[in-house]
Amino acid sequence: MAYIILLFLPCVFSARITVHRYDRVMSIEPHMESRKVLTTTGQLCKFPFRQGGRMHHQCITVLSSRPWCSVTHNFDRDRRMGFCAPQTTQSDVFVPQSRRMPHPCKGNPCKNGGVCAPIPDPPSFKCSCPKSFTGSLCQQKKCYETLHLRFYDTGESWGRIHLRNVEQCTCVSGDMRCDRVPYTTCRSNPCQNGGTCRLIIATGKEVCSCRMSYSGVDCSYEPEAECYSSRGMSYRGVVDYTLSGAQCLPWDSDLLHDELHVGTVVASPLRGLGEHAYCRNPEGDKMPWCYTLNDNAISWEYCDVPACVTSPSFSRRMIPSNALPDIEKPRPSRPAKQPVCGKKHKKRSVAKGRIIGGTAAMPGSHPWMAAIYIKQSDFCAGTLVSSCWVVSAAHCFFRNSTSPFPSPLKSQIRVVLGQHIFNITDPDTTFEVEKYIFPKQFSVFNPTLHDIVLIKLKKKNGRCVRRTPFIRPICLPDKDTTFPDGYCCAISGWGNTDEMKPGYSTVLQEAGVRLISNEVCRKPDVYGNHVTTDMVCAGLNGCRDACQADSGGPLACAKGDVSFLWGIISWGEGCGRSNKPGVYTKVVNYIDWIYSVIKRKPKNS
Numbered sequence: 001m002a003y004i005i006l007l008f009l010p011c012v013f014s015a016r017i018t019v020h021r022y023d024r025v026m027s028i029e030p031h032m033e034s035r036k037v038l039t040t041t042g043q044l045c046k047f048p049f050r051q052g053g054r055m056h057h058q059c060i061t062v063l064s065s066r067p068w069c070s071v072t073h074n075f076d077r078d079r080r081m082g083f084c085a086p087q088t089t090q091s092d093v094f095v096p097q098s099r100r101m102p103h104p105c106k107g108n109p110c111k112n113g114g115v116c117a118p119i120p121d122p123p124s125f126k127c128s129c130p131k132s133f134t135g136s137l138c139q140q141k142k143c144y145e146t147l148h149l150r151f152y153d154t155g156e157s158w159g160r161i162h163l164r165n166v167e168q169c170t171c172v173s174g175d176m177r178c179d180r181v182p183y184t185t186c187r188s189n190p191c192q193n194g195g196t197c198r199l200i201i202a203t204g205k206e207v208c209s210c211r212m213s214y215s216g217v218d219c220s221y222e223p224e225a226e227c228y229s230s231r232g233m234s235y236r237g238v239v240d241y242t243l244s245g246a247q248c249l250p251w252d253s254d255l256l257h258d259e260l261h262v263g264t265v266v267a268s269p270l271r272g273l274g275e276h277a278y279c280r281n282p283e284g285d286k287m288p289w290c291y292t293l294n295d296n297a298i299s300w301e302y303c304d305v306p307a308c309v310t311s312p313s314f315s316r317r318m319i320p321s322n323a324l325p326d327i328e329k330p331r332p333s334r335p336a337k338q339p340v341c342g343k344k345h346k347k348r349s350v351a352k353g354r355i356i357g358g359t360a361a362m363p364g365s366h367p368w369m370a371a372i373y374i375k376q377s378d379f380c381a382g383t384l385v386s387s388c389w390v391v392s393a394a395h396c397f398f399r400n401s402t403s404p405f406p407s408p409l410k411s412q413i414r415v416v417l418g419q420h421i422f423n424i425t426d427p428d429t430t431f432e433v434e435k436y437i438f439p440k441q442f443s444v445f446n447p448t449l450h451d452i453v454l455i456k457l458k459k460k461n462g463r464c465v466r467r468t469p470f471i472r473p474i475c476l477p478d479k480d481t482t483f484p485d486g487y488c489c490a491i492s493g494w495g496n497t498d499e500m501k502p503g504y505s506t507v508l509q510e511a512g513v514r515l516i517s518n519e520v521c522r523k524p525d526v527y528g529n530h531v532t533t534d535m536v537c538a539g540l541n542g543c544r545d546a547c548q549a550d551s552g553g554p555l556a557c558a559k560g561d562v563s564f565l566w567g568i569i570s571w572g573e574g575c576g577r578s579n580k581p582g583v584y585t586k587v588v589n590y591i592d593w594i595y596s597v598i599k600r601k602p603k604n605s
Contacts, residue, residue, distance in 0.1 A: 037069060039082025045069035050076050050255050052507035054297050054421070057126075059084035062506050073254040114138030141174030147210070148217050149238060150276075152176075158217075159200050159207035166198050166207060183207075195219035220272065227308035232281040232288040233271075235305065240277045240290070242301035248277040248290035255298065256291055279303035297363045297420065299469075341385075342368075342475035342562040361510040363420045366492045368474035368563075369508065371416040372396065372455070372552065374408050381493045381553030382415065382455065383565055384473045388464035389598045390415055390455040392552030393568050393585065394438050395447035410435065415457060418471040420508050422494045429471065431457040431464070437597055439590065450534065451570040451585045453552075454597050474556060476595075477564045477588045485517045489538060489557040489566060491582075495550030513539035513555070516581055526579055534589050536567045539581045555584045 037045040037059065048055040049070035051062065059067035072078040105116035110127035114137065118125050129138035134153055142151040147160050152171045160167050162178070169178040186197035191208035195218070198207055210219035225237035240248045249256065251273040271282035279288035288303045344365055370382035370390045380396035397407045413433045418426065434456045441450040457464045465471060483489070492510040521527055521537035531537060538555060555567030567584025587594075 038085045039069065039071065040085050041082055043071045043082050045082070045084065046071060046073045048073070048255075050074045050298075052076070054507070055255065055293065109137060111137050111139045112141075143169075143171035143174060143176045145169070145176070147215060149215050149221055149223060150217075159203070159205050161198060161207055161209035164209075166200060168200060168203070190218055192218050192220045193222075216276075220274070221276075221278070227306045228281075228288055229308045231284060231286055232279075232305065232307075233284055235279070235281060235288050236272055237278065237305065239279050239288075239303055239305050241304055242279075242290065242292060243304050244301060245304075246292040246294075246301060248279060248303070249292060249298075250275055250277045251280070251291075253291070255293075279305055294363075299363060341473045342558075342564060343472065344561070344563065361420075361492060361508040364470045366490075366508065366510065366554075366556075367418070367468075367470050367472045368554065368556075368565075369417075369419070369492055371419045371422075371494065373414050373416070375412045378408075379494070380551045381495075381569070383552075383554040383556075383568070384417060384465065384471070385476055385565065385594070386473055386598055388434075388457045388459065390457065391565065391568060391587070391594070392453050392455060393451050393570055394442050394453040395451050395570070396552050397436065397438075397453060398444045398447060413455075415455060417465060418468065420470075422506055422508075431460070434458040439593055448530070448535075448571045448583070449532065450590075452568055452587070452590055454594065474554060474563055474565045476591060477566060479588060479591055481564065481588055483515055483557045483566060485515055487515045487557060488512050489515060489555050490563070491538075491550070491553065491555055491569065493550030493553040493569065495553075513582065515557075521581060521583070526581070527573075527583065531583060534586050535570070536584050536586045537581045538567070538584065 037047070039045060045059065047069070048057045050056075050073065051060070051070065056069075059069045061067055067084045068081050069084055070078070071080045071082055075081060104118050104123055104125040108114075108116050109125065110116045110129070112130065112133045114127040114129045114133065116125050116127055127136065127138050129135070131151055132142050132144065134140045134142055140154060142153055143156075144151050145158065145160065147162065148158070152158060152169075154171050154173060157168065157170045159181075160169060160178070165180050166183040167178040168181045169176050171177075182201045183198045184201055186199045186206050189195075189197045190206055191197045191210070193211060193214045195208040195210045195214065198209070199205070200207060208217065208219050210216070213222060213224050215221045215223050220236060221238055222236040223238050225235060228235040228237070242248065252275045272278075272280040273282055277290065279290045281288045286302075287307070288305050289300055290303055291298060291300050293299070344367065368384045370384055370392070372380045372382050372390070372392055374380065374396065378396070380392055382390040382392035385391050410433045413436070415431045415433060416426075416429060417431070418429045436453055436455045438453050439450050442452075443449070465473075490510060490512055492508060494508060516537040516539075518531055518533065518535075518537065521531045521535075522529060527537075536555070550569050553569045554565050555569065556563040557566040558564070565587050567587060570583050570585050572582045573580040
């Protein structure tokens with residue numbers, strides 16, 4: 001039987017929405033201003049565009065040997081593309097007159113504090129502008145409307161109520177020009193927090209007059225809010241940067257397809273979301289946060305907003321939560337033990353499938369994934385279970401049984417953690433192997449039985465893995481842990497996306513599969529007695545399945561928001577075939593052996 005790998009995820013994963021999207025470029029997203037390239041059909045490439053969860057600023061050859069681009073900012077959502085024309089105009093990019101110029105950003109041609117970024121092919125550059133400027137060289141000043149707390153580009157118009165007068169304003173070369181206009185009362189009131197509404201007769205546009213301490217087009221901002229109470233779900237302040245100093249993406253950014261999971265479009269304004277980039281906490285995290293771009297991938301961070309603390313005199317003052325002395329920190333009545341394993345990078349699950357029932361995963365959604373490169377050409381996946389130990393499938397180390405030395409040398413193996421794009425590695429997260437250990441029952445002559453191996457990573461500077469939001473171990477199940485038949489679990493890997501198409505997936509794939517009873521899996525028309533009690537089956541009737549090169553990866557089942565390693569991708573007949581589910585090594589049956597090897601005590605022993 002062919003060894004398979006799984007790559008899927010959605011079963012009944014909660015649907016996610018993106019709030020109202022718009023196509024115009026916002027200054028908060030300087031990466032949206034990029035060069036102009038045409039397709040062979042004359043359509044404009046939209047840089048950057050999102051493909052596989054990452055941002056691309058030029059034509060790519062992913063999935064095709066012929067350079068192509070997306071004609072919308074989000075290929076993952078819209079699936080609209082075109083092949084790039086060989087010679088295209090670039091009206092927004094300045095190409096150096098001499099190809100011998102040492103560096104296109106020498107001397108920083110960007111004005112007004114703009115940041116110059118070189119573009120390699122052809123040699124050129126683009127400018128990322130501060131909020132208050134626009135243009136190819138950041139040479140054009142924008143207009144700032146203090147009542148709305150936002151910038152308007154040259155040519156944009158808006159309405160406002162200023163000194164009890166209803167005005168229509170236009171941005172002309174960086175200067176606001178406002179004129180009084182006739183108005184009437186609004187039929188309904190979209191203004192929040194007690195604001196009043198007026199309707200401009202000429203344009204039919206509603207404008208708001210806000211109560212003191214509130215601002216914004218619809219009076220939804222509270223600019224004087226310098227701290228957040230409780231978890232900050234009601235925070236409506238205007239901080240738009242994170243603890244690391246990164247700028248936040250607008251909540252309605254077209255790049256955030258599949259990220260938001262906070263209800264419906266109708267409810268989004270009530271959660272404080274919209275076209276702005278201010279920090280919010282729409283789903284009840286521990287404090288306000290926002291989405292950011294990290295290495296051209298969507299990520300998120302907590303914001304640099306302090307918590308409000310009430311003193312004994314009930315006066316409001318601000319103290320950063322991490323600076324509170326122990327005596328002032330609120331203490332729970334019973335200490336809550338926080339799991340140190342099995343916690344995903346938050347705000348990371350995808351609901352729509354495209355690849356053998358699966359889809360491209362987001363960075364951080366499977367932080368325990370390990371990529372195992374063996375010899376020159378073999379590859380398997382694995383799962384990080386502790387700082388120095390990875391679990392994988394034993395059969396991965398016996399691919400060529402005709403060799404006089406079928407198992408690889410330790411020096412021929414490298415393990416990469418935190419990998420998202422296949423074969424894109426970081427020296428800091430690439431490890432050599434100290435040793436690998438099989439259970440005594442494993443035999444190369446029957447590799448589907450006891451298909452599990454433990455891999456110990458070689459330490460660097462006295463330690464193995466440093467935990468990050470993108471690298472952390474999964475939890476091992478207790479011996480009495482159970483998951484019922486039909487339970488939806490997750491699989492992930494870089495394996496084949498089609499049984500007939502060899503090769504690896506460029507981006508980590510994920511999907512959801514439902515557990516199947518051994519009674520069903522042992523039926524004669526499924527796998528018969530090839531399935532033992534040390535195995536677990538999942539996925540049936542062409543739902544979702546693993547495929548070649550996924551071997552060794554995790555079947556992760558979650559309780560609440562904590563994931564457990566329930567199975568190891570092992571074998572199956574073909575990929576995604578009807579009535580031929582994937583078969584996994586049942587990890588809980590080997591838990592005593594695992595703990596005896598890694599010198600850890602089982603929790604319920």
